[in-house]
Amino acid sequence: MKYVLFLLMILATPLAVSEELNFYDKGFLNDPIMQLDNDGLKTALDQHIYKVREGSIGGFDTAGGSCGCN
Amino acid sequence: MDLTLPEGLVAVIKWLRPLLLVFFIIGSITEKVMAAGNHIAYKFFNYGDSEKTKIFEHLFLYTTDLTVDSSLSFRYGLDGVSAPSFGTVTAPSGQTVDASKYRNSAGVSFSSRYTDTLQGVTGLDVSTKSDYSSFTLGQSLNTPILNEFFTMGLAAYYTASTITPTPTDNVLLKPPAGDLTSQQTNYLISLEHILSNKSKIKLLLETFNINGYLSTGYHYVTVSSGLGSPQSIENLPKSRTGEALTAVLSQGLTDKSAIHLRIRGYNDTFGITAYSGDITYRTYIQDATILEGVYRYYRQNAANFWASSFATMPTGYYSSQTALAPFSANQLGLGVRHEFIFDQRSINFSGILSAHFDLYLRNDGTSFNTFSAGIESDF
Numbered sequence: 001m002k003y004v005l006f007l008l009m010i011l012a013t014p015l016a017v018s019e020e021l022n023f024y025d026k027g028f029l030n031d032p033i034m035q036l037d038n039d040g041l042k043t044a045l046d047q048h049i050y051k052v053r054e055g056s057i058g059g060f061d062t063a064g065g066s067c068g069c070n
Numbered sequence: 071m072d073l074t075l076p077e078g079l080v081a082v083i084k085w086l087r088p089l090l091l092v093f094f095i096i097g098s099i100t101e102k103v104m105a106a107g108n109h110i111a112y113k114f115f116n117y118g119d120s121e122k123t124k125i126f127e128h129l130f131l132y133t134t135d136l137t138v139d140s141s142l143s144f145r146y147g148l149d150g151v152s153a154p155s156f157g158t159v160t161a162p163s164g165q166t167v168d169a170s171k172y173r174n175s176a177g178v179s180f181s182s183r184y185t186d187t188l189q190g191v192t193g194l195d196v197s198t199k200s201d202y203s204s205f206t207l208g209q210s211l212n213t214p215i216l217n218e219f220f221t222m223g224l225a226a227y228y229t230a231s232t233i234t235p236t237p238t239d240n241v242l243l244k245p246p247a248g249d250l251t252s253q254q255t256n257y258l259i260s261l262e263h264i265l266s267n268k269s270k271i272k273l274l275l276e277t278f279n280i281n282g283y284l285s286t287g288y289h290y291v292t293v294s295s296g297l298g299s300p301q302s303i304e305n306l307p308k309s310r311t312g313e314a315l316t317a318v319l320s321q322g323l324t325d326k327s328a329i330h331l332r333i334r335g336y337n338d339t340f341g342i343t344a345y346s347g348d349i350t351y352r353t354y355i356q357d358a359t360i361l362e363g364v365y366r367y368y369r370q371n372a373a374n375f376w377a378s379s380f381a382t383m384p385t386g387y388y389s390s391q392t393a394l395a396p397f398s399a400n401q402l403g404l405g406v407r408h409e410f411i412f413d414q415r416s417i418n419f420s421g422i423l424s425a426h427f428d429l430y431l432r433n434d435g436t437s438f439n440t441f442s443a444g445i446e447s448d449f
Contacts, residue, residue: 028268032407033328033352033360034320041113041129042426042442049117049440055370055394056336056344058256058276059314
Protein backbone atom coordinates (compact mmCIF):
# COMPACT_ATOMS: atom_id res chain seq x y z
CA MET A 1 0.00 0.00 0.00
CA LYS A 2 2.82 2.37 0.89
CA TYR A 3 4.49 1.79 -2.46
CA VAL A 4 1.19 2.47 -4.26
CA LEU A 5 0.86 5.73 -2.36
CA PHE A 6 4.41 6.64 -3.30
CA LEU A 7 3.77 5.98 -6.98
CA LEU A 8 0.58 8.03 -6.87
CA MET A 9 2.47 10.92 -5.37
CA ILE A 10 5.08 10.65 -8.09
CA LEU A 11 2.42 10.64 -10.78
CA ALA A 12 0.65 13.58 -9.20
CA THR A 13 3.60 15.93 -8.97
CA PRO A 14 3.77 16.90 -12.68
CA LEU A 15 0.14 17.98 -12.40
CA ALA A 16 1.11 20.40 -9.68
CA VAL A 17 3.12 22.62 -12.05
CA SER A 18 1.38 25.93 -11.96
CA GLU A 19 3.36 27.98 -14.44
CA GLU A 20 5.82 27.82 -17.28
CA LEU A 21 9.41 28.03 -16.13
CA ASN A 22 12.54 29.17 -17.86
CA PHE A 23 16.05 28.15 -16.98
CA TYR A 24 16.87 31.60 -15.58
CA ASP A 25 13.88 31.36 -13.25
CA LYS A 26 15.64 28.73 -11.15
CA GLY A 27 18.15 31.08 -9.50
CA PHE A 28 16.25 31.43 -6.24
CA LEU A 29 15.99 27.66 -5.90
CA ASN A 30 19.79 27.49 -5.62
CA ASP A 31 19.90 29.99 -2.77
CA PRO A 32 21.17 28.48 0.53
CA ILE A 33 17.83 29.19 2.19
CA MET A 34 16.16 26.85 -0.34
CA GLN A 35 18.52 23.91 0.32
CA LEU A 36 17.06 21.93 3.23
CA ASP A 37 20.28 20.05 3.99
CA ASN A 38 22.77 22.77 3.09
CA ASP A 39 25.39 21.59 5.59
CA GLY A 40 26.51 18.04 4.78
CA LEU A 41 28.70 17.58 7.85
CA LYS A 42 25.97 18.67 10.25
CA THR A 43 23.40 16.50 8.49
CA ALA A 44 25.69 13.48 8.89
CA LEU A 45 26.21 14.23 12.59
CA ASP A 46 22.47 14.64 13.17
CA GLN A 47 21.82 11.29 11.56
CA HIS A 48 24.41 9.64 13.80
CA ILE A 49 22.44 10.87 16.81
CA TYR A 50 19.05 9.84 15.43
CA LYS A 51 20.43 6.40 14.64
CA VAL A 52 21.40 5.86 18.30
CA ARG A 53 18.47 7.58 20.00
CA GLU A 54 15.59 6.51 17.76
CA GLY A 55 14.37 3.14 16.55
CA SER A 56 13.94 4.09 12.90
CA ILE A 57 16.52 4.16 10.14
CA GLY A 58 16.86 6.08 6.89
CA GLY A 59 14.72 8.39 4.84
CA PHE A 60 17.06 11.35 5.21
CA ASP A 61 18.30 11.55 1.65
CA THR A 62 21.61 10.30 0.38
CA ALA A 63 23.78 10.01 3.48
CA GLY A 64 26.20 7.15 3.88
CA GLY A 65 29.36 6.13 2.16
CA SER A 66 28.62 8.04 -0.95
CA CYS A 67 28.99 11.41 0.73
CA GLY A 68 32.15 10.40 2.56
CA CYS A 69 30.50 11.36 5.81
CA ASN A 70 29.10 8.17 7.31
CA MET B 71 56.56 23.43 34.11
CA ASP B 72 54.53 20.64 32.58
CA LEU B 73 54.79 20.76 28.81
CA THR B 74 52.93 17.52 28.21
CA LEU B 75 50.24 17.95 25.59
CA PRO B 76 46.74 16.73 26.43
CA GLU B 77 46.10 13.21 25.21
CA GLY B 78 43.34 14.36 22.90
CA LEU B 79 45.51 16.96 21.22
CA VAL B 80 48.31 14.43 20.70
CA ALA B 81 45.85 12.05 19.06
CA VAL B 82 44.56 14.81 16.78
CA ILE B 83 48.06 15.83 15.70
CA LYS B 84 49.11 12.23 15.20
CA TRP B 85 46.19 11.46 12.89
CA LEU B 86 46.15 14.76 11.08
CA ARG B 87 49.82 14.83 10.14
CA PRO B 88 49.72 12.38 7.23
CA LEU B 89 46.35 13.66 6.08
CA LEU B 90 47.55 17.24 5.96
CA LEU B 91 50.53 16.12 3.90
CA VAL B 92 48.24 14.38 1.42
CA PHE B 93 45.98 17.42 1.25
CA PHE B 94 48.94 19.71 0.71
CA ILE B 95 50.37 17.60 -2.12
CA ILE B 96 47.06 17.16 -3.91
CA GLY B 97 46.11 20.79 -3.37
CA SER B 98 49.46 22.02 -4.69
CA ILE B 99 49.29 19.86 -7.78
CA THR B 100 45.71 20.63 -8.67
CA GLU B 101 46.02 24.34 -7.96
CA LYS B 102 49.25 24.85 -9.87
CA VAL B 103 48.85 22.36 -12.68
CA MET B 104 45.12 22.48 -13.21
CA ALA B 105 44.20 25.81 -11.63
CA ALA B 106 41.53 23.92 -9.73
CA GLY B 107 39.51 25.10 -6.78
CA ASN B 108 39.86 23.80 -3.25
CA HIS B 109 37.36 23.66 -0.45
CA ILE B 110 38.07 23.02 3.22
CA ALA B 111 35.64 22.66 6.07
CA TYR B 112 35.93 22.10 9.80
CA LYS B 113 33.04 21.28 12.10
CA PHE B 114 32.99 20.90 15.88
CA PHE B 115 30.12 18.98 17.40
CA ASN B 116 29.16 18.55 21.03
CA TYR B 117 26.51 16.25 22.49
CA GLY B 118 25.23 15.96 26.04
CA ASP B 119 22.23 14.11 27.43
CA SER B 120 20.26 13.62 30.62
CA GLU B 121 22.18 10.36 31.26
CA LYS B 122 25.35 12.47 31.51
CA THR B 123 26.84 11.07 28.34
CA LYS B 124 29.09 13.56 26.60
CA ILE B 125 30.42 13.23 23.10
CA PHE B 126 32.55 15.61 21.10
CA GLU B 127 33.58 15.31 17.49
CA HIS B 128 35.93 17.13 15.17
CA LEU B 129 35.35 16.78 11.45
CA PHE B 130 37.62 17.93 8.66
CA LEU B 131 36.65 17.91 5.01
CA TYR B 132 38.86 18.76 2.06
CA THR B 133 37.61 18.82 -1.52
CA THR B 134 39.64 19.56 -4.60
CA ASP B 135 38.58 19.84 -8.21
CA LEU B 136 40.17 17.22 -10.44
CA THR B 137 38.61 18.48 -13.65
CA VAL B 138 35.86 20.90 -14.53
CA ASP B 139 33.34 18.12 -13.97
CA SER B 140 34.84 16.09 -11.14
CA SER B 141 36.17 16.48 -7.61
CA LEU B 142 37.73 14.40 -4.89
CA SER B 143 36.85 14.74 -1.20
CA PHE B 144 38.62 13.51 1.92
CA ARG B 145 37.04 13.50 5.35
CA TYR B 146 38.59 12.79 8.72
CA GLY B 147 36.75 12.65 12.01
CA LEU B 148 37.83 12.25 15.61
CA ASP B 149 35.28 11.77 18.33
CA GLY B 150 35.55 11.16 22.03
CA VAL B 151 33.09 9.78 24.55
CA SER B 152 32.75 10.46 28.24
CA ALA B 153 29.99 8.18 29.40
CA PRO B 154 28.92 7.05 32.87
CA SER B 155 26.35 5.21 30.80
CA PHE B 156 26.71 3.52 27.48
CA GLY B 157 24.06 4.24 24.93
CA THR B 158 20.99 4.91 26.99
CA VAL B 159 21.44 2.52 29.89
CA THR B 160 23.47 2.84 33.07
CA ALA B 161 26.50 0.64 33.14
CA PRO B 162 25.87 -2.23 35.56
CA SER B 163 28.28 -2.59 38.39
CA GLY B 164 31.23 -4.74 37.52
CA GLN B 165 30.72 -4.55 33.79
CA THR B 166 33.43 -3.01 31.71
CA VAL B 167 31.61 -0.80 29.29
CA ASP B 168 33.02 0.71 26.17
CA ALA B 169 36.26 2.22 27.42
CA SER B 170 37.27 3.68 24.11
CA LYS B 171 38.01 7.35 24.45
CA TYR B 172 38.49 8.10 20.82
CA ARG B 173 37.23 6.91 17.51
CA ASN B 174 38.76 7.67 14.16
CA SER B 175 36.80 7.77 10.96
CA ALA B 176 37.80 8.66 7.47
CA GLY B 177 36.13 8.87 4.13
CA VAL B 178 36.97 9.53 0.53
CA SER B 179 34.50 10.26 -2.22
CA PHE B 180 34.67 11.01 -5.92
CA SER B 181 32.05 13.26 -7.45
CA SER B 182 31.59 13.63 -11.17
CA ARG B 183 29.28 14.82 -13.89
CA TYR B 184 29.56 11.80 -16.14
CA THR B 185 27.59 13.29 -19.02
CA ASP B 186 25.80 16.58 -19.57
CA THR B 187 22.93 15.34 -17.47
CA LEU B 188 24.15 12.41 -15.37
CA GLN B 189 25.91 13.21 -12.09
CA GLY B 190 27.20 10.73 -9.59
CA VAL B 191 29.11 10.30 -6.35
CA THR B 192 31.17 7.25 -5.45
CA GLY B 193 32.18 7.06 -1.82
CA LEU B 194 34.13 4.88 0.60
CA ASP B 195 33.98 5.45 4.33
CA VAL B 196 35.90 3.75 7.14
CA SER B 197 35.35 4.05 10.88
CA THR B 198 37.36 2.45 13.68
CA LYS B 199 37.64 2.43 17.43
CA SER B 200 38.89 -0.06 19.96
CA ASP B 201 35.99 -2.48 19.67
CA TYR B 202 34.22 -1.46 16.49
CA SER B 203 35.03 -1.02 12.83
CA SER B 204 33.00 -0.54 9.68
CA PHE B 205 33.33 0.43 6.08
CA THR B 206 30.71 1.72 3.69
CA LEU B 207 30.83 1.71 -0.08
CA GLY B 208 28.20 3.73 -1.89
CA GLN B 209 27.15 5.04 -5.25
CA SER B 210 24.54 7.68 -6.03
CA LEU B 211 23.34 8.99 -9.38
CA ASN B 212 21.18 11.97 -10.28
CA THR B 213 19.74 12.77 -13.67
CA PRO B 214 16.91 14.83 -15.10
CA ILE B 215 13.99 12.85 -16.46
CA LEU B 216 11.07 14.03 -18.57
CA ASN B 217 12.46 17.57 -18.50
CA GLU B 218 15.02 19.71 -16.71
CA PHE B 219 12.64 20.38 -13.81
CA PHE B 220 12.19 16.73 -12.86
CA THR B 221 15.24 15.00 -11.34
CA MET B 222 15.55 11.39 -10.31
CA GLY B 223 18.10 10.11 -7.84
CA LEU B 224 19.22 6.54 -7.29
CA ALA B 225 21.61 5.37 -4.60
CA ALA B 226 22.89 2.13 -3.12
CA TYR B 227 25.15 1.59 -0.12
CA TYR B 228 26.78 -1.46 1.40
CA THR B 229 28.10 -1.38 4.96
CA ALA B 230 30.01 -4.11 6.79
CA SER B 231 30.53 -3.76 10.55
CA THR B 232 32.47 -5.73 13.12
CA ILE B 233 32.05 -5.45 16.88
CA THR B 234 34.48 -6.99 19.35
CA PRO B 235 32.84 -6.32 22.72
CA THR B 236 35.12 -5.62 25.63
CA PRO B 237 35.41 -8.80 27.73
CA THR B 238 33.79 -8.75 31.13
CA ASP B 239 33.99 -11.01 34.17
CA ASN B 240 30.25 -10.76 34.72
CA VAL B 241 28.96 -14.12 33.46
CA LEU B 242 25.37 -12.90 33.07
CA LEU B 243 26.36 -9.87 31.04
CA LYS B 244 29.11 -11.46 29.03
CA PRO B 245 28.60 -10.58 25.36
CA PRO B 246 29.06 -13.28 22.74
CA ALA B 247 32.71 -14.10 22.23
CA GLY B 248 34.69 -13.22 19.16
CA ASP B 249 34.00 -10.81 16.35
CA LEU B 250 30.34 -10.03 15.78
CA THR B 251 29.66 -8.97 12.24
CA SER B 252 26.76 -7.48 10.34
CA GLN B 253 26.13 -6.44 6.75
CA GLN B 254 23.73 -3.71 5.68
CA THR B 255 22.47 -2.67 2.26
CA ASN B 256 20.47 0.48 1.59
CA TYR B 257 18.66 1.46 -1.60
CA LEU B 258 17.21 4.88 -2.26
CA ILE B 259 15.12 6.36 -5.01
CA SER B 260 14.18 10.02 -5.02
CA LEU B 261 12.27 12.33 -7.30
CA GLU B 262 12.54 16.07 -7.14
CA HIS B 263 10.23 18.33 -9.05
CA ILE B 264 10.49 22.07 -9.43
CA LEU B 265 6.97 23.39 -9.13
CA SER B 266 7.68 27.07 -9.64
CA ASN B 267 10.57 29.49 -9.38
CA LYS B 268 10.00 29.48 -5.61
CA SER B 269 8.92 25.98 -4.77
CA LYS B 270 9.97 22.38 -5.21
CA ILE B 271 8.95 19.02 -3.86
CA LYS B 272 11.03 15.94 -3.22
CA LEU B 273 9.90 12.38 -2.59
CA LEU B 274 12.27 9.74 -1.30
CA LEU B 275 11.91 6.05 -0.63
CA GLU B 276 14.67 4.19 1.21
CA THR B 277 14.75 0.49 1.98
CA PHE B 278 17.35 -1.34 4.01
CA ASN B 279 18.27 -4.83 5.09
CA ILE B 280 20.67 -5.73 7.91
CA ASN B 281 21.89 -9.22 8.65
CA GLY B 282 24.15 -10.48 11.40
CA TYR B 283 24.68 -9.41 15.00
CA LEU B 284 22.51 -6.30 15.41
CA SER B 285 23.15 -5.44 19.06
CA THR B 286 26.07 -3.50 20.51
CA GLY B 287 27.09 -6.25 22.93
CA TYR B 288 26.44 -3.92 25.88
CA HIS B 289 22.68 -3.35 26.15
CA TYR B 290 21.14 -5.54 28.86
CA VAL B 291 17.71 -6.47 30.23
CA THR B 292 16.52 -6.68 33.83
CA VAL B 293 14.28 -9.42 35.22
CA SER B 294 12.09 -7.95 37.96
CA SER B 295 11.69 -11.24 39.82
CA GLY B 296 15.43 -11.75 39.85
CA LEU B 297 18.15 -10.02 41.79
CA GLY B 298 17.03 -6.56 40.75
CA SER B 299 20.11 -6.07 38.67
CA PRO B 300 20.88 -6.56 34.99
CA GLN B 301 20.77 -10.24 34.17
CA SER B 302 21.34 -10.72 30.50
CA ILE B 303 22.63 -9.03 27.40
CA GLU B 304 19.75 -8.29 25.05
CA ASN B 305 18.97 -10.73 22.26
CA LEU B 306 17.95 -9.11 18.96
CA PRO B 307 16.83 -10.81 15.74
CA LYS B 308 19.58 -11.60 13.26
CA SER B 309 17.87 -9.78 10.43
CA ARG B 310 16.06 -6.48 10.03
CA THR B 311 14.33 -5.03 6.99
CA GLY B 312 12.54 -1.72 6.77
CA GLU B 313 11.58 1.21 4.61
CA ALA B 314 11.18 4.94 5.04
CA LEU B 315 9.14 7.24 2.86
CA THR B 316 9.84 10.97 2.99
CA ALA B 317 8.27 14.00 1.32
CA VAL B 318 9.80 17.47 1.42
CA LEU B 319 8.20 20.68 0.26
CA SER B 320 10.46 23.73 -0.02
CA GLN B 321 8.65 26.99 -0.52
CA GLY B 322 10.10 30.47 -0.87
CA LEU B 323 7.99 32.96 1.06
CA THR B 324 9.72 36.15 -0.03
CA ASP B 325 13.02 36.88 -1.79
CA LYS B 326 14.68 36.64 1.63
CA SER B 327 12.89 33.80 3.38
CA ALA B 328 11.80 30.22 2.83
CA ILE B 329 10.12 27.37 4.63
CA HIS B 330 10.71 23.61 4.38
CA LEU B 331 8.15 21.01 5.42
CA ARG B 332 9.20 17.38 5.74
CA ILE B 333 7.13 14.38 6.70
CA ARG B 334 8.50 10.87 7.07
CA GLY B 335 6.92 7.49 7.67
CA TYR B 336 8.79 4.33 8.61
CA ASN B 337 8.23 0.70 9.49
CA ASP B 338 10.40 -2.36 9.87
CA THR B 339 10.42 -6.04 10.76
CA PHE B 340 11.21 -5.23 14.42
CA GLY B 341 7.60 -4.03 14.53
CA ILE B 342 8.53 -0.38 14.79
CA THR B 343 6.33 2.15 13.04
CA ALA B 344 7.53 5.72 13.28
CA TYR B 345 6.47 9.12 12.00
CA SER B 346 8.26 12.41 12.04
CA GLY B 347 7.49 15.87 10.78
CA ASP B 348 9.71 18.91 10.78
CA ILE B 349 9.43 22.50 9.73
CA THR B 350 12.44 24.68 8.98
CA TYR B 351 12.20 28.42 8.54
CA ARG B 352 15.12 30.38 7.10
CA THR B 353 15.45 34.08 6.57
CA TYR B 354 18.18 36.58 5.77
CA ILE B 355 18.69 38.92 8.70
CA GLN B 356 21.49 40.71 6.83
CA ASP B 357 22.76 40.47 3.25
CA ALA B 358 25.05 37.53 4.08
CA THR B 359 23.58 36.19 7.29
CA ILE B 360 20.85 33.57 7.51
CA LEU B 361 18.90 32.75 10.65
CA GLU B 362 17.27 29.33 10.90
CA GLY B 363 14.62 27.94 13.22
CA VAL B 364 13.64 24.24 13.28
CA TYR B 365 10.88 22.30 14.98
CA ARG B 366 10.66 18.50 14.71
CA TYR B 367 8.18 16.01 16.13
CA TYR B 368 8.92 12.29 16.30
CA ARG B 369 6.82 9.34 17.45
CA GLN B 370 7.32 5.59 17.40
CA ASN B 371 5.80 2.49 18.90
CA ALA B 372 7.88 -0.22 20.59
CA ALA B 373 9.66 -3.10 18.95
CA ASN B 374 7.71 -6.37 19.24
CA PHE B 375 10.16 -7.82 21.77
CA TRP B 376 10.74 -4.68 23.86
CA ALA B 377 9.94 -4.25 27.55
CA SER B 378 11.36 -1.93 30.19
CA SER B 379 11.88 -5.01 32.36
CA PHE B 380 10.80 -8.64 32.25
CA ALA B 381 8.85 -10.54 34.91
CA THR B 382 10.73 -13.75 34.18
CA MET B 383 13.77 -14.50 32.14
CA PRO B 384 12.55 -14.09 28.55
CA THR B 385 13.07 -16.57 25.79
CA GLY B 386 13.32 -15.69 22.12
CA TYR B 387 14.18 -12.10 21.37
CA TYR B 388 14.23 -9.47 24.10
CA SER B 389 15.50 -5.94 24.59
CA SER B 390 15.13 -2.92 26.88
CA GLN B 391 16.96 -0.44 24.69
CA THR B 392 15.29 2.93 25.06
CA ALA B 393 15.78 3.50 21.33
CA LEU B 394 13.33 0.63 20.76
CA ALA B 395 10.83 1.86 23.36
CA PRO B 396 7.53 3.59 22.61
CA PHE B 397 7.97 7.33 22.88
CA SER B 398 7.41 10.69 21.27
CA ALA B 399 9.82 13.59 21.16
CA ASN B 400 9.95 17.28 20.36
CA GLN B 401 13.03 18.95 19.01
CA LEU B 402 13.80 22.65 18.74
CA GLY B 403 16.74 24.07 16.84
CA LEU B 404 18.23 27.47 16.18
CA GLY B 405 21.06 28.19 13.77
CA VAL B 406 22.93 30.98 12.07
CA ARG B 407 25.06 31.00 8.92
CA HIS B 408 27.23 33.87 7.76
CA GLU B 409 29.08 34.15 4.46
CA PHE B 410 32.23 36.25 4.47
CA ILE B 411 34.92 37.44 2.08
CA PHE B 412 38.49 38.02 3.25
CA ASP B 413 40.51 40.30 1.00
CA GLN B 414 43.58 41.92 2.52
CA ARG B 415 47.22 42.16 1.49
CA SER B 416 46.69 40.09 -1.66
CA ILE B 417 45.18 37.26 0.37
CA ASN B 418 41.61 36.62 -0.60
CA PHE B 419 39.18 33.84 0.04
CA SER B 420 35.53 33.43 0.80
CA GLY B 421 33.93 31.26 3.42
CA ILE B 422 31.03 30.42 5.67
CA LEU B 423 30.75 30.52 9.46
CA SER B 424 27.93 28.53 10.99
CA ALA B 425 26.57 27.52 14.39
CA HIS B 426 23.57 25.49 15.45
CA PHE B 427 21.96 24.43 18.73
CA ASP B 428 19.33 21.72 19.14
CA LEU B 429 17.30 20.61 22.15
CA TYR B 430 15.60 17.20 22.03
CA LEU B 431 12.97 16.32 24.65
CA ARG B 432 11.40 12.87 24.97
CA ASN B 433 8.08 12.36 26.68
CA ASP B 434 9.71 9.89 29.12
CA GLY B 435 11.74 12.72 30.63
CA THR B 436 15.06 12.04 28.93
CA SER B 437 16.63 14.69 26.77
CA PHE B 438 19.75 15.64 24.90
CA ASN B 439 21.22 18.72 23.36
CA THR B 440 23.69 19.26 20.57
CA PHE B 441 25.80 22.19 19.54
CA SER B 442 27.80 22.47 16.36
CA ALA B 443 29.94 25.22 14.92
CA GLY B 444 32.10 25.29 11.86
CA ILE B 445 33.95 27.17 9.22
CA GLU B 446 34.43 26.39 5.57
CA SER B 447 36.26 28.17 2.81
CA ASP B 448 36.99 28.11 -0.90
CA PHE B 449 40.44 29.06 -2.09
